[in-house]
Amino acid sequence: MAHPAPQALRSPLQRALSLLRPSPVSERTPIARGADASSAHARGIELADRAPDREARQHPEGFICLESVSKVYPGRHGGPAVAALDGVDLSVARGEIVGVIGRSGAGKSTLIRLVNGLEKPTSGRVVVDGIDVGALDERALGPARRSIGMIFQHFNLLSSRTVFDNVALPLEILGADRAGIRRRVEPLLDMVGLADKRDRYPAELSGGQKQRVGIARALATEPKVLLSDEATSALDPETTASILDLLAGIQRELGLTILMITHEMAVIRRIAHRVAVIDGGRIVEQGEVADVFAAPAHATTRSFLGAETGRSVPAWIAERLQQAPVEGGKAVLRIVFRGEHATDPVLSQLSRELGIDVNILSGSIERIAGQPFGILLVALPGGAEALARATGFLADRELHTEVIGHVR
């Protein structure tokens, strides 16, 4: 029997994505560059020195950029006004996945709605790909929104339309012809693994399948940015993982920029490169996901991380933990191992070189932002002097350590 062609060995996702690579510039939906952009383009005018591009250069790494953004909603029924966002600065680089995590009412949906122009900021600026989205009127917003795809917690599919027709809808609105629609929708359905469900209706699909339709529809107009508002919150953990892995694969292959909001750290851990924590309309902490997991600075971040494996102190230790050193007792340390050094035999080196015996109390190694990430809880005997030597030894190896208490 003949060997399959190399093409056949690629995954369905890779094959579908190869058909969806950005088409030549002339065929692509133009992204709005201000009201006079198309006439300038028709006259062959180089747009490089026009205002949006100057702004973009001032924010070289900010593909999506919120600058001191505040949003106040007027009070309902004569009630007080609601400050949903207060002085938010957030920047998302091209091709990056940034997760914003916060509790219900923190301002997450407001933030997303500002990025796609559904809401205007009360003050501050929202810039996407060099365009001041908050300053566009409804007419100019249309083309800008086409370059921004969005997926939702409750999928927002039309129940009277088949899978194919739901994905086709944004293209129909743009006036694409039937053949053009088929050329675009079919590889999208392959990509999300729903080619065999094209004629089904949403009511015949599982939650995960509905969200796959939502993802295909969001990508129909070849957006550069994908916004996700709690897109996995209605799904079970296993389905959540498969949807996040699909998004990560699409992001890598198409170079999309993704801004996702969630209330689940598990979502951040699985897919995001950077995380921002929002509380009461303010960003209280942001950074690389592994940095924030290693050393969360804000109480809200710590409470989100509380349930994460490795971070929580097992109850049998927590019950015995004391703040002050215990005569003849042991110090309890949390040690974070990261990246390529996550599996280094640091503790056996510490025992050998410093002559300190280490008890391991609990531990876990997992992957965060694609890198190994381990947390160990250990007990060290020997009092203050031994503790200082051990923490110095660990600091020299650039490990994050924290003394969380003492036990008898």
Ligand SMILES: Nc1ncnc2c1ncn2[C@@H]1O[C@H](COP(=O)(O)OP(=O)(O)O)[C@@H](O)[C@H]1O
């Ligand atoms: N259209 C609106 N009118 C008035 N208040 C609103 C409106 N949308 C949201 N809010 C209020 O703004 C705050 C933030 O809401 P939201 O952005 O939906 O938060 P989240 O998505 O984090 O739950 C809440 O207090 C909410 O009640």
Ligand SMILES: [Mg+2]
């Ligand atoms: Mg919300």
